[in-house]
Amino acid sequence: MHPIVAAVPRQAWRQLAQRAASSSSTASSAARLSSFARQQFSTAAKRPIPSFRANSTRSYSSSSLPPPTPPRKKNPNELKFWPFLVVIALGSGGYILLANKRNGMPTLPPKKDDPAGLLAQPSKPTPTFSPDEVTVIFVLGGPGAGKGTQCANLVKDYGFTHLSAGDLLRAEQDRPGSQFGELIKDCIKNGAIVPMEVTVQLLENAMTEAINNGTNPNKKFLIDGFPRKMDQALKFEEVVCPAKFVLFYDCPEEEMERRLLERGKTSGRSDDNIQSIKKRFRTFIETSMPVVDHYEKEGRVVKITATAAPQKVYEATRNEIKKFGI
Ligand SMILES: Nc1ncnc2c1ncn2[C@@H]1O[C@H](COP(=O)(O)OP(=O)(O)O)[C@@H](O)[C@H]1O
Numbered sequence: 001m002h003p004i005v006a007a008v009p010r011q012a013w014r015q016l017a018q019r020a021a022s023s024s025s026t027a028s029s030a031a032r033l034s035s036f037a038r039q040q041f042s043t044a045a046k047r048p049i050p051s052f053r054a055n056s057t058r059s060y061s062s063s064s065l066p067p068p069t070p071p072r073k074k075n076p077n078e079l080k081f082w083p084f085l086v087v088i089a090l091g092s093g094g095y096i097l098l099a100n101k102r103n104g105m106p107t108l109p110p111k112k113d114d115p116a117g118l119l120a121q122p123s124k125p126t127p128t129f130s131p132d133e134v135t136v137i138f139v140l141g142g143p144g145a146g147k148g149t150q151c152a153n154l155v156k157d158y159g160f161t162h163l164s165a166g167d168l169l170r171a172e173q174d175r176p177g178s179q180f181g182e183l184i185k186d187c188i189k190n191g192a193i194v195p196m197e198v199t200v201q202l203l204e205n206a207m208t209e210a211i212n213n214g215t216n217p218n219k220k221f222l223i224d225g226f227p228r229k230m231d232q233a234l235k236f237e238e239v240v241c242p243a244k245f246v247l248f249y250d251c252p253e254e255e256m257e258r259r260l261l262e263r264g265k266t267s268g269r270s271d272d273n274i275q276s277i278k279k280r281f282r283t284f285i286e287t288s289m290p291v292v293d294h295y296e297k298e299g300r301v302v303k304i305t306a307t308a309a310p311q312k313v314y315e316a317t318r319n320e321i322k323k324f325g326i
């Protein structure tokens with residue numbers, strides 16, 4: 001039996017035969033069709049439906065030819081191919097037209113001094129500051145973990161310059177005429193991260209100023225609350241200065257929340273309220289912790305438990321940074 005014949009559902013054949021019987025002008029043609037259908041069902045039940053894949057190499061000899069195909073009723077659900085052909089034809093035509101048009105367009109002349117086009121690729125920038133001359137330590141931890149408190153201690157004893165990314169952003173937000181004021185205000189209130197270009201530039205400017213005005217002769221910087229997102233981390237180390245290591249203050253959320261609500265009584269900060277605090281915690285977990293994990297994998301994280309009293313946390317900090325020659 002022909003594969004298409006075998007694949008026609010039994011119900012369809014029956015309907016076909018019945019319709020033919022009722023509409024046919026001669027009873028004999030209806031009977032012929034009906035008997036043909038019966039024959040097909042009985043053989044179809046015995047023979048498996050041929051699989052095109054299994055028989056793809058088989059050739060039919062004339063003796064094994066399938067029986068004559070019965071008249072085929074058009075299936076209203078049958079997939080129409082002509083719309084696909086039209087789409088393919090139109091697409092190919094459009095492509096050819098475009099390609100021909102481009103052929104006539106002028107192209108950039110090859111550079112004489114760069115025949116291989118290597119200079120066309122932007123080269124990796126050299127950081128503004130060399131880590132051999134400038135020491136950068138990133139200070140990370142959740143909001144309220146005590147980063148600012150510990151940085152103040154380190155400044156006193158080690159002569160670091162403390163640059164808080166949050167403080168720099170708040171100053172830029174309040175600077176008259178700043179084009180980023182509104183954006184920064186919005187981000188801080190919602191605990192979101194300000195686009196890295198702004199923060200990286202503010203930090204680089206502050207470092208340059210501290211080095212140039214002689215307030216930081218030993219060129220040691222604590223960069224507090226930064227980087228809070230992977231793109232910032234990569235960008236800063238690429239264009240400004242690679243960091244020596246990361247000081248990470250680890251503190252549970254309940255404790256940080258308690259500290260921030262207490263700080264909020266006097267800080268005047270737009271984000272030291274419970275709604276903003278919750279958003280900041282979320283950003284910290286989702287966006288900033290991956291930065292810590294990244295540096296941890298590189299063996300560049302000094303992790304300090306920040307739940308004890310400030311002085312105890314500071315002692316732990318001193319002990320740990322000794323290991324990095326500080
Ligand atoms: N170890 C600590 N124990 C209790 N309170 C602390 C501790 N460290 C800091 N604080 C207080 O918690 C609040 C948040 O500290 P801060 O240093 O401003 O955190 P961060 O810079 O990480 O946001 C401040 O009010 C600070 O005085």
Ligand SMILES: O=c1ccn([C@@H]2O[C@H](COP(=O)(O)OP(=O)(O)O)[C@@H](O)[C@H]2O)c(=O)[nH]1
Nearest residue numbers: 143144165166187188191192193194225226
């Ligand atoms: O690199 C940074 C650092 C801070 N912020 C924004 O500044 C806010 C306050 O940061 P800060 O470090 O001053 O405070 P913390 O949340 O650590 O208490 C953050 O929630 C962010 O909205 C930012 O966008 N990028």
